[in-house]
Amino acid sequence: MLNNKVMKRYALLSFLLTAVLCSCNNNVEPDPDVKESDAKYVGQDVGNFTAAEWYPGGILGTTDNVAPGSYEDPTPAVEMMGLETAFFHGEAFFERNVTVNQAPFKGRGPASVRKSCLDCHPGYGHGQWKNSYNANGSNAFGNGYLLVIYHQNADNPNDGPYVSEVTGMPQTMAEAPFLPPIDEKQITINWIPVGAMESGLPMKFADGEKYELIYPELMIPESAFNTDPTPYETARAQGNQLGFRLESTIGIPGTGLIDAIPQDAIKAQYAQEAKYVELNPGFWDKGAGDFAASAYYHNWQAGVNGAGYDAEGNYYERDAYMDGKLLKKFTYAMTRGTLQDGAGANAIWNITNVTRPDRPYLYTTVAWATAMSKNKDVIAAIRQEGKDSPYYVDVNKDGKVTDEEISEAVAALLSPKTNQFDNPYHNFEPEMTADEYYDFMVWHRGLAIPRARNLNDPDVQRGKQLFTDMGCASCHKPSWTTGDDNYWSPAMNGRKPLPRYAHQTIWPYSDFIQHRLWMINDIHGTWCRTTPLWGRGLSTLNTGRSDRMHDCRARNVIEAIMWHGYSKKSDAYNSAEKFYNLEKEDRDAVVKFVNSI
Amino acid sequence: MKTLAVVALGVLLASCEKSDPSGNGLTENQKKMATAVEDYVPKVVYDTYKALADETENLYQALNSASNQGVKALSQSDLDAICSSFLKARKYWEQSEAFLYGPATTFGIDPHIDTWPLDVEALATALSNADQIAMLKGEDGIAYAGAKLGQELLGFHGIEFIIFRDGKNRTVAALQAKEKDEAFAKYNVTGEQELIYATAVAGDLRDNCYRLYASWNPDAEKVYTDRMEEIEAETEINGKVYGANILGAAKLGSSFETWEEVLSTVLIGGCSNICAEVADVKMGNAHSGEDVNYIESPYSEKSFQDFIDNILSIQFSLYGERDASSPTKNSILTLLNNLGYSDAATIQTKLDAAIKALKNCQSKGAFVKIYADSSVQTAMDAVSALDEELNKAANWIVKQ
Numbered sequence: 001m002l003n004n005k006v007m008k009r010y011a012l013l014s015f016l017l018t019a020v021l022c023s024c025n026n027n028v029e030p031d032p033d034v035k036e037s038d039a040k041y042v043g044q045d046v047g048n049f050t051a052a053e054w055y056p057g058g059i060l061g062t063t064d065n066v067a068p069g070s071y072e073d074p075t076p077a078v079e080m081m082g083l084e085t086a087f088f089h090g091e092a093f094f095e096r097n098v099t100v101n102q103a104p105f106k107g108r109g110p111a112s113v114r115k116s117c118l119d120c121h122p123g124y125g126h127g128q129w130k131n132s133y134n135a136n137g138s139n140a141f142g143n144g145y146l147l148v149i150y151h152q153n154a155d156n157p158n159d160g161p162y163v164s165e166v167t168g169m170p171q172t173m174a175e176a177p178f179l180p181p182i183d184e185k186q187i188t189i190n191w192i193p194v195g196a197m198e199s200g201l202p203m204k205f206a207d208g209e210k211y212e213l214i215y216p217e218l219m220i221p222e223s224a225f226n227t228d229p230t231p232y233e234t235a236r237a238q239g240n241q242l243g244f245r246l247e248s249t250i251g252i253p254g255t256g257l258i259d260a261i262p263q264d265a266i267k268a269q270y271a272q273e274a275k276y277v278e279l280n281p282g283f284w285d286k287g288a289g290d291f292a293a294s295a296y297y298h299n300w301q302a303g304v305n306g307a308g309y310d311a312e313g314n315y316y317e318r319d320a321y322m323d324g325k326l327l328k329k330f331t332y333a334m335t336r337g338t339l340q341d342g343a344g345a346n347a348i349w350n351i352t353n354v355t356r357p358d359r360p361y362l363y364t365t366v367a368w369a370t371a372m373s374k375n376k377d378v379i380a381a382i383r384q385e386g387k388d389s390p391y392y393v394d395v396n397k398d399g400k401v402t403d404e405e406i407s408e409a410v411a412a413l414l415s416p417k418t419n420q421f422d423n424p425y426h427n428f429e430p431e432m433t434a435d436e437y438y439d440f441m442v443w444h445r446g447l448a449i450p451r452a453r454n455l456n457d458p459d460v461q462r463g464k465q466l467f468t469d470m471g472c473a474s475c476h477k478p479s480w481t482t483g484d485d486n487y488w489s490p491a492m493n494g495r496k497p498l499p500r501y502a503h504q505t506i507w508p509y510s511d512f513i514q515h516r517l518w519m520i521n522d523i524h525g526t527w528c529r530t531t532p533l534w535g536r537g538l539s540t541l542n543t544g545r546s547d548r549m550h551d552c553r554a555r556n557v558i559e560a561i562m563w564h565g566y567s568k569k570s571d572a573y574n575s576a577e578k579f580y581n582l583e584k585e586d587r588d589a590v591v592k593f594v595n596s597i
Numbered sequence: 598m599k600t601l602a603v604v605a606l607g608v609l610l611a612s613c614e615k616s617d618p619s620g621n622g623l624t625e626n627q628k629k630m631a632t633a634v635e636d637y638v639p640k641v642v643y644d645t646y647k648a649l650a651d652e653t654e655n656l657y658q659a660l661n662s663a664s665n666q667g668v669k670a671l672s673q674s675d676l677d678a679i680c681s682s683f684l685k686a687r688k689y690w691e692q693s694e695a696f697l698y699g700p701a702t703t704f705g706i707d708p709h710i711d712t713w714p715l716d717v718e719a720l721a722t723a724l725s726n727a728d729q730i731a732m733l734k735g736e737d738g739i740a741y742a743g744a745k746l747g748q749e750l751l752g753f754h755g756i757e758f759i760i761f762r763d764g765k766n767r768t769v770a771a772l773q774a775k776e777k778d779e780a781f782a783k784y785n786v787t788g789e790q791e792l793i794y795a796t797a798v799a800g801d802l803r804d805n806c807y808r809l810y811a812s813w814n815p816d817a818e819k820v821y822t823d824r825m826e827e828i829e830a831e832t833e834i835n836g837k838v839y840g841a842n843i844l845g846a847a848k849l850g851s852s853f854e855t856w857e858e859v860l861s862t863v864l865i866g867g868c869s870n871i872c873a874e875v876a877d878v879k880m881g882n883a884h885s886g887e888d889v890n891y892i893e894s895p896y897s898e899k900s901f902q903d904f905i906d907n908i909l910s911i912q913f914s915l916y917g918e919r920d921a922s923s924p925t926k927n928s929i930l931t932l933l934n935n936l937g938y939s940d941a942a943t944i945q946t947k948l949d950a951a952i953k954a955l956k957n958c959q960s961k962g963a964f965v966k967i968y969a970d971s972s973v974q975t976a977m978d979a980v981s982a983l984d985e986e987l988n989k990a991a992n993w994i995v996k997q
Contacts, residue, residue, distance in 0.1 A: 034622055034623065034624055034627075035622055035847060035854055035855055036624075036855065036857075037855050037857030037858070037995045037996065039857060039861075039992070039995035039996045040996050064992075065865055066858075066861065067698070067858075067861045067862045067864075067865040067866030067867075067991075068698035068699070068702065068862055068866035068867075068870075069698065069702075069865070069866050069870045070866075072870075084877070085881065085885045085887060086887075088877040088878050088881055088882065089882050089887035089888060091878065092878065092882060092888070092891060095708075096712065096713075097708075097712055097716070097747070097748050097749040099714075099716040099718070099749050100716070100718060100719060101718045102714055102716040102717055102718055102719070102749070103714070103890040104714070104888045104890040104891055115747065115749070116708070116748070118708060122702075122703075122705060123702055123703070136745075136747075137744045137745045137746070137747055138709055138743055138744055138745075138746070138748055138751060139744055141704075141705030141708065141709065142705060176722070388783070439887065454854075540835065540852055541698075541852065541862075541866075542702075543702075543703065544702070544703025544704070544834050544835075545703075545835075
């Protein structure tokens with residue numbers, strides 16, 4: 001019996017046969033008199049598209065499903081490897097709310113960013129544009145914003161080190177009796193319209209069609225922080241200002257395929273682009289013509305928890321995989337080198353603060369633990385709960401529990417430095433098992449990218465030509481070929497297999513290199529990885545919205561493109577200017593192309 | 598591989614066909630598809646959501662009345678009536694799950710009203726909190742529940758816990774006494790707090806079901822749209838109510854460029870998705886042993902009825918009318934036949950087989966008790982076989 005969701009890629013398999021058998025003309029011309037379904041043309045050369053471009057994830061990574069729910073499909077590789085059961089169990093961890101202590105999805109807190117992955121990835125997609133920050137309660141759905149709080153550099157208000165008083169992904173939720181590190185009710189987001197582009201490009205096209213650009217101003221007052229000290233106190237002591245930015249989640253389908261791109265191919269792309277544009281020196285040493293030392297990923301887990309296996313079953317001590325030279329290529333800031341220790345692998349631990357055997361530490365800060373340990377209401381509540389509370393600890397074993405001992409236990413047990421399974425105060429059990437985590441990773445690495453749409457449409461073909469002519473494809477690199485996909489997997493997974501995507505031609509439309517757009521209130525760090533465009537045209541169908549850019553400031557494709565032209569310093573300014581100068585018909589064709597790939 | 602080869606041949610032949618333009622930018626086949634969808638949307642989707650909206654209002658009123666009169670004045674027949682209303686509403690909801698695409702997903706209504714498992718420990722904490730009970734009892738109790746309780750305490754399964762236990766209606770005596778669930782051991786919670794909670798959650802459930810109806814039907818009656826205005830609930834997606842968006846397919850302003858896309862959405866985005874959910878997730882996770890805690894409707898023990906209603910949701914979608922026992926003239930199944938789909942009869946066979954297999958499970962006991970039984974695997978296979986046929990049909994029809 002074939003699995004249900006896998007059925008949706010039937011046409012994909014049939015494509016293989018069709019390619020061999022089809023006696024029709026290879027290059028099918030659409031009928032201009034009627035808007036046809038593209039289904040008749042799938043898997044065939046059409047105009048300037050090759051047959052393979054219908055399958056952005058290659059044969060092993062594409063679902064033929066383009067209906068609502070298509071972002072949820074497993075790849076053909078999942079079924080071919082017999083991993084469906086693990087996939088569907090792993091899916092449940094993504095879709096369900098994590099509770100405090102109710103099986104099967106338990107262990108949330110004591111402080112957390114969200115209680116459900118789906119809240120931030122509605123319909124498995126990108127977070128949605130919002131005018132408030134909501135993590136608590138039921139209004140959290142769709143609000144995929146993460147707060148970014150940092151000490152602003154004097155020369156660039158977008159840059160500077162993260163504050164240390166709250167976690168890198170700040171938390172606004174906490175379980176009783178604790179207070180959240182940040183009180184989200186005091187957070188404000190104001191959306192400011194752009195009056196004029198810094199570059200001088202007018203806010204309407206030559207034919208009179210207008211476009212509107214807005215950007216967010218985030219503000220978190222000092223009173224919102226339940227930490228000791230507050231980030232404001234530290235900033236005052238250091239003589240700098242705090243900066244606040246929003247970052248939205250990105251879509252997750254197809255990410256396993258990115259893990260399979262060979263590093264040598266990405267290196268060649270760096271070398272090629274470095275001839276024409278300044279690249280982040282933290283990643284590319286132009287003089288040496290090689291990656292900078294900081295471009296390589298070092299597992300965030302120390303010791304044995306940073307060890308792993310490759311897909312062939314070879315064991316590696318921490319950082320021994322690829323001789324410690326695994327390139328970082330995941331997240332906007334490119335902080336992660338492998339999907340198996342990437343954003344999702346991290347998020348299932350730190351967003352909800354669910355521990356597992358290889359993550360025995362909490363995602364918290366000392367400043368929050370300190371504040372909670374000094375809070376009289378917290379101490380009183382723990383005292384009232386008595387020995388049912390893990391924080392009610394007779395530290396000196398004298399038969400009495402004093403407020404000071406409760407305070408000491410709180411400070412220790414909430415600290416990110418305390419092993420939750422092995423400490424003198426209270427030893428908790430891992431909240432997610434190794435088997436559950438493995439299933440979750442099968443699901444994560446097993447999400448398919450939906451096939452392309454409407455490639456038979458002459459407008460889409462025209463859009464492709466323009467996209468290339470304008471230079472967009474220089475950074476939104478259309479295609480890559482995966483290698484052996486001898487991926488790294490944490491030792492906790494043992495040698496259990498994950499979906500594997502060897503030797504596939506894939507079409508993600510990204511160079512996986514960081515560039516700068518120099519937008520007002522830009523992304524923290526200024527450098528941002530080129531976003532893969534594949535599958536994004538199905539966002540409205542899957543999620544109801546199609547917001548783009550790192551903070552959802554672009555509510556459609558036109559706005560996203562024009563943000564590339566906000567500043568003449570932008571790496572993409574010339575392309576954006578060319579787009580600005582297109583006739584409406586051509587602009588629409590580019591948009592249609594971007595929504596079809 | 599035999600099946601795959603047949604499908605591949607279909608693709609091969611279909612790709613050699615020429616479309617038949619016939620004015621208005623639609624082929625004759627596209628016009629037929631439009632006709633089927635024009636029946637499906639009002640007669641299946643609108644009608645189901647309206648029934649759901651009305652029954653959840655009844656449920657809310659019954660719980661509100663019980664809460665107002667006080668648990669001590671509650672009779673067993675009152676409680677039984679509440680349970681009956683719940684099961685009716687639950688049936689309509691499960692029978693809507695073949696069209697979870699659109700507002701149910703976009704507005705997050707599905708997880709809002711149908712998340713499981715219920716977080717019983719958190720519920721115990723909430724119901725023992727006098728301030729929280731006061732908020733739930735207050736004038737804005739429904740809004741408070743909707744915004745503050747969180748999905749793991751909202752929706753059907755929260756109410757289910759209050760009014761059912763061990764597969765039976767709760768007794769009034771149990772509701773009047775101290776709550777005995779072990780999560781409540783250290784609290785003194787009785788039916789008084791439980792009814793206050795259930796009432797507020799039922800109000801929120803009602804509001805969300807009103808929203809489903811008002812977000813689909815552009816002609817939703819005033820009682821529903823007024824409530825949406827009152828609670829300031831958005832009902833449009835990209836400037837349109839969803840039913841108008843679908844029925845405006847192939848026209849400027851609709852997100853559906855072709856009627857084939859609509860059919861694909863109904864068959865794959867709707868019907869196939871709920872097949873996969875039932876077979877692989879709702880039954881699969883428990884039956885495979887991956888997680889035996891992952892069981893829906895454990896208090897009323899109506900999981901199999903939920904699954905059967907899910908498949909009936911597919912039946913009604915294919916038959917063109919809510920509660921239809923055979924395909925109507927303009928139904929999608931009739932359309933498939935009329936367009937010459939040779940496997941239309943197989944869909945019917947697999948549909949019947951899936952329902953039969955689930956009923957067989959139901960006759961053996963509650964899912965929470967027999968999830969490991971071999972009949973469950975048989976039912977999972979039968980639902981997957983139906984799914985296979987739905988996908989084949991969808992892949993065929995989009996090429997016509």
